[in-house]
Amino acid sequence: MAGIYLHIPFCKQACTYCDFHFSTNLSTQEEVLALMREELRFRENELAGEKVNTIYFGGGTPSIVGADDIARLIQTIADQYDLSDKLEVTLEANPDDIEIVKLGSWKTAGINRLSIGVQSLNDDVLRWMNRSHNSKQAKEAVHLALEQGFETSTIDLIYGMPEMSEQEWIDTLKYVSDCGINHVSAYNLTVENGTVLSHQIKKGARIPPDDHTGSLHYGILVDRLESNGWDHYEVSNFAKPGFRSTHNSNYWSRIPYVGVGPGAHSFADNIRRWNVSSNQHYLKKFSDGSYFESEQLTRTDRINEIIMLGLRTAIGIDTYSLEAEGFSIFREHEDYLKSFIENGMLEWDETYLRTTRKGMYFADRIASDLFLVS
Ligand code: SF4
Incomplete structure (x- = not known):
């Protein structure tokens, strides 16, 4: 199996927290999209x-590009x-x-799944994030x-904003659970260098997100969605049974x-x-070619x-695939793993080593402790 990712590098306006590659200069749209078609042809092998x-x-x-371009x-x-x-x-x-017209055209073009950028x-919050929509538009969409x-x-969705109350977050998750959607990706607000948000924080114009709020919101997220039957299959991703994302997986x-x-990334043959x-x-x-x-x-x-x-996924690390690389994670980190299994952050079923419900929020930190340093 394999995937194809297409990076459409244009936006109407810049969101304050965003560090993805995009341009608000739409004048090169046609040329870039034509070249992307060329790149697809060029790389078929x-x-x-x-x-x-x-x-x-x-x-x-x-x-924001035409449905005919997507087609x-x-x-x-x-x-x-x-x-x-x-x-x-x-x-x-x-x-x-x-x-309505765009939805019909996307469907005709072959799109069978939308990822809707509601965020909040x-x-x-949507205003200071400089999002191009409000909450009413998001729900209508x-x-x-x-x-x-x-x-x-x-x-x-984004959580961890200091000004978002627990009740607001609970209400948002209730809406998500009830609205009929089958998948949610929820990310803790992070401040990336060079973004408008990081400048605002440096100047004292905005309160930085803190760990306490992030973990509190994360706990609510997991509790609310899991108790409503959502499958928490990766740190930030939840699906109704049978609706895990193929792209993400x-x-x-x-x-x-x-x-x-x-700005698009690729992966094949260990490159x-x-x-x-x-x-x-x-x-x-x-x-x-440069x-x-x-x-x-x-x-x-x-x-x-x-x-x-x-460690970020519910499946966990396949320890046999590490063994195939000549790396025994238990030999390298015996005491660390023992203590994390004892304190309920990790579990091991003889093949997969995974974070527990309690440990998943700390997956990235645990992973960096387990990294091989060459
Ligand atoms: S977060 Fe905002 S600026 Fe960033 S890619 Fe999405 S729409 Fe564009």
Whole structure:
């Protein structure tokens, strides 16, 4: 199996917390999208022999480009790659772009799953985040998407904002559980260097998120969704039974994928590669092949990826795949693992080592303690 990721590097406006690659200069849209089709054609051999079971339009904001552009990209993929019969095709959409005609066109183009960027139902929060929609629009968009048959769609949420009360978060999760959506991705607000939010915090214009609020909100998130029958299958991801995301699951299982467009990442044959995070440079450098960089993963990189990705998921780390790399995690970290198993943060079933419900919030920290340092 394999995946294709398409990075649509355009947004209407810049959200204050965002450090993804995007541009608000939409004038190069046509050229960039044409080159992405070219890149898809050019790289078809990278997934030779693999069936593609997921196509993911991320960004940026894929919902701001024309539905016909999305259709052309999907058609290019269908022409060049071997597609699975069970194909998940996701498009990230902002609520203010979701309207009935577009939903119909996306469906005709082959999109069968939307990832709706709700982020918050608090209008003050949405304002300081500089989101291009309010909470009413977000709810209307979710309703419309479901009504038009996108029932496998997902909502993105952010928590950990100091000004969001516990009750507000509980109400948001109640809405999520009741609205009919089948998947939720919820992320703790992080302050990335170079973002508007980090400047605001440095100048004292905004209160920084703190660990206490993040873990409190996370506890509420897990309690509320699990008690409503959601499957908590990764630190930040929850699905109604049978609705886990193929795209996400492939990524955590280190299944190969081709990423096209400015800023897109790819993984295959133990090589990670990333395209230049600049629309102008992508356009200029594509023809001479200097639009990306890559690195061959070392044994240490592979081991650390298996540990990090495994600990974030409900399945856990496949300790046999570490053994296959000549690494015995129990020999390396015997005392540490014993104490974390005893204090209920980790559990082991003879094959998989995983974080417990209590330990999952700390998955990244535990993983970094277990990393192999070469
Ligand atoms: S819409 Fe998405 S990609 Fe664009 S700035 Fe906001 S968070 Fe970033």
